[in-house]
Amino acid sequence: MLTIKKLTLVTRIPILNDFNYQFEKGNIYLISAVNGSGKTTFFRALTNLIRRKHGNISFDGKPFEKEKRAVFFYETPDWMDGNLSGLDYLKFVQKQWQSSHDLNDEINFWKMDDYIKLPIKKYSLGMKQRLVIAMYFCSNATYLIMDEISNGLDEESRKQLYKRIKETAVKEKKCIIISSHYKSDVATIANHILHLENQKLTEES
Numbered sequence: 252m253l254t255i256k257k258l259t260l261v262t263r264i265p266i267l268n269d270f271n272y273q274f275e276k277g278n279i280y281l282i283s284a285v286n287g288s289g290k291t292t293f294f295r296a297l298t299n300l301i302r303r304k305h306g307n308i309s310f311d312g313k314p315f316e317k318e319k320r321a322v323f324f325y326e327t328p329d330w331m332d333g334n335l336s337g338l339d340y341l342k343f344v345q346k347q348w349q350s351s352h353d354l355n356d357e358i359n360f361w362k363m364d365d366y367i368k369l370p371i372k373k374y375s376l377g378m379k380q381r382l383v384i385a386m387y388f389c390s391n392a393t394y395l396i397m398d399e400i401s402n403g404l405d406e407e408s409r410k411q412l413y414k415r416i417k418e419t420a421v422k423e424k425k426c427i428i429i430s431s432h433y434k435s436d437v438a439t440i441a442n443h444i445l446h447l448e449n450q451k452l453t454e455e456s
C-alpha cells in the first residue's frame with residue numbers, strides 16, 4: 252500500500268495542500284487535471300525527485316529510499332541518452348530492479364525487435380514511448396507510476412497498453428497510477444479516478 256499523509260507541495264505555485272490517501276495494490280488509479288496543475292510534480296514527489304513542503308509518503312510502511320525496487324517511474328523519454336540502445340535500457344532496468352522478467356518476450360510484445368539494438372537517437376516518438384512502456388513491465392516493480400504513458404502511441408498500441416495494464420494490475424497485484432490526457436480511455440480501466448484542482452486531489456464517485 253502507498254500511504255500519503257498530509258502532503259503539501261509547492262513549485263512556483265501551490266500544487267497540493269494537506270493530501271491524505273491510500274493507493275492499494277491490484278488497483279488502477281487515474282489522475283486527471285488540466286495542463287500545468289501538478290500531475291508530474293505529484294509523481295516526482297512520490298519518488299523523491301523533488302522536495303515536499305510537508306507530509307509523509309510510504310510504500311508498504313517504508314520510505315521510498317528503502318523501497319526503491321518496488322517502484323518504477325520514468326517520467327519521459329527525454330531522460331534517455333540517444334547514444335544508448337533500447338536494449339541497453341531494458342538490460343539496465345532488469346539488473347537494477349533485480350527482475351527475472353523475460354526481455355525478449357517484452358520486446359516481441361511491443362514489436363520492437365527490428366530496432367531495439369539501434370541507438371535511441373534513431374527512434375521515432377512512438378518507438379521511444381514503447382521502450383519506456385517496456386521498461387515498466389521489465390522492472391516488474393509493484394508500484395508503476397505512469398506519467399502520460401500513452402503519449403505518441405497510435406490507437407492500436409494504446410488499446411494494447413490499456414489491456415496489458417488492466418491484466419497486470421489484477422493478475423500481478425500491481426498498484427498502477429496513471430496520469431493521462433486521454434481521460435475517457437483510461438477511465439474504462441481505472442478503479443479510481445482522482446481529480447487535481449485548486450490544490451486538492453479528490454476522488455470522483
Ligand SMILES: Nc1ncnc2c1ncn2[C@@H]1O[C@H](COP(=O)(O)OP(=O)(O)OP(=O)(O)O)[C@@H](O)[C@H]1O
Binds near residue numbers: 262284285286290
Ligand atoms: N522545476 C520547477 N520550478 C518551478 N515551477 C515548476 C517546476 N516544475 C513545474 N513547475 C510548475 O508547477 C506547475 C505544475 O507543473 P506540472 O508539470 O506538475 O503539471 P502537469 O499537471 O503535469 O502538466 P501537464 O498536464 O501540462 O503535463 C506548473 O505551473 C509549472 O510551471
